[in-house]
Amino acid sequence: MDLLKWARMKSPWICHFNTGGCNACDIEVVAVLTPRFDVERFGVLLKGSPRHADVLVVTGPVTQQSEARLKRVYEQMAEPKFVLAVGVCTCSGGVFHGCYNARGGVDTVIPVDVYIGGCPPRPSEIIDGVVHVLNKIAGGGLAEKSSVNEGQAVQ
Amino acid sequence: MKTEQVVERIKGRLSGIEIRIPRERRVMVYTHLERLIEVLESLRDQGATHISTITVVDRIEENVFEVLYHLYWENNEITVRVEISRENPVVPTVTTILPGALTYEREIQDMFGIRVEHIPNPKRILLSDDWPEGVYPLRKDYAVK
Numbered sequence: 001m002d003l004l005k006w007a008r009m010k011s012p013w014i015c016h017f018n019t020g021g022c023n024a025c026d027i028e029v030v031a032v033l034t035p036r037f038d039v040e041r042f043g044v045l046l047k048g049s050p051r052h053a054d055v056l057v058v059t060g061p062v063t064q065q066s067e068a069r070l071k072r073v074y075e076q077m078a079e080p081k082f083v084l085a086v087g088v089c090t091c092s093g094g095v096f097h098g099c100y101n102a103r104g105g106v107d108t109v110i111p112v113d114v115y116i117g118g119c120p121p122r123p124s125e126i127i128d129g130v131v132h133v134l135n136k137i138a139g140g141g142l143a144e145k146s147s148v149n150e151g152q153a154v155q
Numbered sequence: 156m157k158t159e160q161v162v163e164r165i166k167g168r169l170s171g172i173e174i175r176i177p178r179e180r181r182v183m184v185y186t187h188l189e190r191l192i193e194v195l196e197s198l199r200d201q202g203a204t205h206i207s208t209i210t211v212v213d214r215i216e217e218n219v220f221e222v223l224y225h226l227y228w229e230n231n232e233i234t235v236r237v238e239i240s241r242e243n244p245v246v247p248t249v250t251t252i253l254p255g256a257l258t259y260e261r262e263i264q265d266m267f268g269i270r271v272e273h274i275p276n277p278k279r280i281l282l283s284d285d286w287p288e289g290v291y292p293l294r295k296d297y298a299v300k
Contacts, residue, residue, distance in 0.1 A: 063283065064283040064285065064286070065283035065284065098299050099299075100292035100297065100299060101282070101283060101286075101292070
């Protein structure tokens with residue numbers, strides 16, 4: 001494995017952006033970052049700036065107000081970049097679909113690599129999504145079955 | 156305070172006001188636009204100093220907006236209801252009586268296009284910056300895409 005890819009796989013830094021969600025997914029994302037679920041074992045660190053991040057973690061439906069800002073945050077990230085959509089609202093608009101100020105899912109604005117459903121998704125599901133992103137960074141596409149979801153590895 | 160006492164107190168200060176009590180601790184005060192300030196002032200002076208929210212019912216068939224001022228007064232929910240014309244929806248500001256009403260007045264300006272006269276801060280509060288003028292999303296005739 002070449003060195004760059006190895007480095008990227010071992011340090012997928014994330015930037016978290018709420019595009020207008022209800023905060024439930026954000027709480028789960030924060031839970032994932034704490035020692036109980038501990039995605040730092042994959043090298044995941046939460047960064048304050050999109051310029052430092054490899055993975056953009058988006059929660060919430062895209063609202064009219066946040067659309068331009070989401071685009072801008074995405075464009076500030078350095079290549080190669082990945083987008084992780086957390087929660088059903090982020091994937092499709094969810095219960096906000098058709099709301100006067102909602103644009104729909106994040107993929108109407110920026111390309112999404114991994115979708116995680118749920119309202120909110122369990123931390124174990126988010127970890128599964130992280131592993132999918134790692135597989136994508138490794139260039140192997142999406143894993144058929146990630147090691148995390150086999151058995152009850154995370155509870 | 157008991158609901159009957161609340162009604163007694165309201166009636167003691169204001170004459171010719173229609174009051175309905177749908178259930179315990181819930182009081183509906185029906186009034187007209189001209190008397191709105193007087194009614195709210197009287198309620199405030201007696202202790203109903205907390206405004207919970209202002210809501211609007213768009214009764215499009217009758218061409219009427221009904222504006223509801225929800226006050227909290229010693230375990231009772233008092234709702235002061237006013238009907239205004241849908242063609243020229245204007246209400247006076249009640250921030251002179253209840254300063255906390257400002258947020259809700261700005262909200263009904265955004266959502267229903269009801270003009271609040273002499274509002275201290277008429278800036279947009281909830282809609283996005285690029286929202287078109289003259290489009291009010293909570294009106295019944297707003298078409299959701």
